[in-house]
Amino acid sequence: MTAAAEEAGLLAVRTVDAAVTGIGIVAPGGVGTEEWWAAALRGESAIAPVTRFDASGYPAKFAGEVTGFVDEEHVSGKLIPQTDRVTRLALAAAAEALADADLDPAALPDYAVGVVTANAIGGFEFGQRELQELWSKDSKHVSAYQSFAWFYAANSGQISIRHGLRGPSGVVVSEQAGGLDAVAQARRQLRKGVRAVVTGGADAAVCPWGWTAQLAAGGLSTADDPARAYLPFDAEASGHVVGEGGALFVLEDGDAARERHATVYGTVVGCAATFDPAPGGGQPRLLDAARLALADAGVNPADVDVVFADAAGERAADRAEARALAELFGPYGVPVTAPKAMTGRLVSGGSALDLAAALLALRDQVVPPTPGTARAADDCPVDLVTGAPRETRLRTALVLARGRGGFNAATVVRAAAR
Structure with missing residues (x-):
C-alpha cells in the first residue's frame, strides 16, 4: 500500500474483533437454532428415506x-413463486x-450492514420445474423468475432486499468449504469498516435433477440402512449422504457489539483457505489450511480444544483427514467430532452448520457426538466423540471443510469472555 493510498483511506484494513452475535439454523433435525442444537446433543440422526421425490429408482435413497x-x-x-x-x-x-443478534439494520447508516453467503448448487428445484414446463408445454409457461431464482447469488440478493442490507454483498461458490469461505469474506469486510455482515451458507437440491448431479459427482452412499449410510471415520464407511439447509450468522464489529451490550457467541479469530493440486500433482492441502488458520489466530495446536472435522465418510478421504489431524495434534491428541453425520453433507450449508455447532459448543462447554459411528477405524487415529456428548473445558475450536474441486477451508473460533 502506498502512502498516498493510506492517506486517502484506500485499501485500508484495520484490526477488528469479528464477533458472532446471531445464529440462524434451518437444517435436518431442527428448524431454529435451539431445536437443532438439542437434537445434535442427543445424537439424533435426521437421515431417512427421501420424501421430496420418488427416489426408488436411484441407487442412493437417503437424505437429510x-x-x-x-x-x-x-x-x-408474493415471494414464494419467485x-x-x-x-x-x-x-x-x-x-x-x-x-437473535437483536440487530435492526434500519436503525444503522445505509451501508453499515452487508451480506455474504455461500451457495454451490443454486436453485436446482426451481430450475428443474421450469425446464419441465418448457419441454412439456412451451416457453410461454416458463416463469420470468427463472432468470434469477436459480442463481447462486439469489440468497444474498433476497436477504439484502428483505432486510435493507445495502453494505458490501456477494456470494461464494466453493462447495462444502463455502460456508467457511463466506465467513472469511465477511470478516474481511468488517476489517474494511463495515459494521456487520449476515453470512454463512445454505444449499438444497433434494430433487431429481440435483440428485442426478450428486450421483454423477460420486461419493454417495448406496447403503440400504439409513443408520449405516454415512459413517465418518468408521471402518465401514461407504460414502456420504446429501442433506439440505445450513446456517447463517450475524458477524459484527466486536467494539460495536460491546457498545450495544450484544450477546456474543464467540469470535472468529482465524481463517484460511488452500487449494489441492491437480490429481497426481501432490498431497492435499487441508493440513496447510489448518496451520494457516491457527497462525492467523495466533494460537498453537496445543491451544485447540476441539475439532469439527470435514468427515467425508469415504475411507481414503477420512484416512487423509485423520493423518492431517494426527500430524498437527498428535494421534488422538484432541477431541474430534462430526455432528454432520446427523444431517448429511449440506454442501455450502455443511461447514456453516459446523461453525454454528462449534460456537454453541463453546457457549455450553460440551462437544456434540458423531451419530452412527461407534468408534473410529484403527487407521484413523482421532479421538472421535461418539455415543454421547462430552462435557469438557472449551476455549478454542477449529472447524475444517473440504469441497469438491480441491477447496480446503479452516476457521478458528474463540469462546466469548465470561
Whole structure:
C-alpha cells in the first residue's frame, strides 16, 4: 500500500474483533437454532428415506431433509413463486440470526450492514420445474423468475432486499468449504469498516435433477440402512449422504457489539483457505489450511480444544483427514467430532452448520457426538466423540471443510469472555 493510498483511506484494513452475535439454523433435525442444537446433543440422526421425490429408482435413497418447515410461515405469498426452496430456507435462517443478534439494520447508516453467503448448487428445484414446463408445454409457461431464482447469488440478493442490507454483498461458490469461505469474506469486510455482515451458507437440491448431479459427482452412499449410510471415520464407511439447509450468522464489529451490550457467541479469530493440486500433482492441502488458520489466530495446536472435522465418510478421504489431524495434534491428541453425520453433507450449508455447532459448543462447554459411528477405524487415529456428548473445558475450536474441486477451508473460533 502506498502512502498516498493510506492517506486517502484506500485499501485500508484495520484490526477488528469479528464477533458472532446471531445464529440462524434451518437444517435436518431442527428448524431454529435451539431445536437443532438439542437434537445434535442427543445424537439424533435426521437421515431417512427421501420424501421430496420418488427416489426408488436411484441407487442412493437417503437424505437429510428439513422437515417441519412451512414456507408460508417464513416467506410472503408474493415471494414464494419467485424463489427456490434454498432461498426460503436461507431467508428463514437470516431472519432468525438478525433477531437473535437483536440487530435492526434500519436503525444503522445505509451501508453499515452487508451480506455474504455461500451457495454451490443454486436453485436446482426451481430450475428443474421450469425446464419441465418448457419441454412439456412451451416457453410461454416458463416463469420470468427463472432468470434469477436459480442463481447462486439469489440468497444474498433476497436477504439484502428483505432486510435493507445495502453494505458490501456477494456470494461464494466453493462447495462444502463455502460456508467457511463466506465467513472469511465477511470478516474481511468488517476489517474494511463495515459494521456487520449476515453470512454463512445454505444449499438444497433434494430433487431429481440435483440428485442426478450428486450421483454423477460420486461419493454417495448406496447403503440400504439409513443408520449405516454415512459413517465418518468408521471402518465401514461407504460414502456420504446429501442433506439440505445450513446456517447463517450475524458477524459484527466486536467494539460495536460491546457498545450495544450484544450477546456474543464467540469470535472468529482465524481463517484460511488452500487449494489441492491437480490429481497426481501432490498431497492435499487441508493440513496447510489448518496451520494457516491457527497462525492467523495466533494460537498453537496445543491451544485447540476441539475439532469439527470435514468427515467425508469415504475411507481414503477420512484416512487423509485423520493423518492431517494426527500430524498437527498428535494421534488422538484432541477431541474430534462430526455432528454432520446427523444431517448429511449440506454442501455450502455443511461447514456453516459446523461453525454454528462449534460456537454453541463453546457457549455450553460440551462437544456434540458423531451419530452412527461407534468408534473410529484403527487407521484413523482421532479421538472421535461418539455415543454421547462430552462435557469438557472449551476455549478454542477449529472447524475444517473440504469441497469438491480441491477447496480446503479452516476457521478458528474463540469462546466469548465470561
